[in-house]
Amino acid sequence: MTEIFDSSTPIYLQLVERINRQILRGELKPGDKLPSVREMGIQSGVNPNTVQRTYRELEGMKIVESKRGQGTFVTENQKILQDMREQLKQEEISHFVESMKAMGYSESEIVNGLEVFLSQIEGSESE
Template identity: 70%
Template sequence: MTDLFQSTKPIYSQLADRINRQILRGELKPGDKLPSVREMALQVNVNPNTVQRTYRELEGMEIVESRRGQGTFVTENEEILNAMRERLKKDEISQFVEGMHAMGYKNEEIEEGLRNFLNDGKGDQA
């Protein structure tokens, strides 16, 4: 059994990220029902309490909406989804830049490198 989760970051938080990404990729669409807490717990092999906490977290961010007796659903509020999308983008970029700095690359190198990469057609989109 392969574990889905890395080291430092709390699992519930990693799971939240994972769900956010699924929404971004369109694997989960606005209005879609998430797996039940128990179902999800089995799928990703964690404790149901952890899934519960993830859902609560997502609900706090208004990305997800729990309806008692029915389940948990992706919000249909596109604004919030867009905000999440923007936030996640910044997170990713931040993490990337931080990593590059740690390896000794300067800002200009990074920006220029990215520009070159995209223009060389190596970064053609799927």
């Protein structure tokens, strides 16, 4: 299975992002083992060296711990995961607000639009 990567940013960073999201969404839980470097390389259609670089990066962020001979595991340190969650949230919000302002919307229009949107999808949830 070949994956799709945006060629404008390095693949290893995109992999970092993807794994972070998997953790945030609960697809990967604290203590879970990540696929081996080789395995992930095949899954992602990417060179194992790139995966290695990804895991090193995640380890630097304390999100992941490598245990020699056993594999790479999601940290059990809840605080770190919380911090990451918070940080990604801020980035997402910031990007959203920036885009809306770039389109000329005022802050109140932004909040209002969001609330209207949420109330709408509530009504059509299971259609």
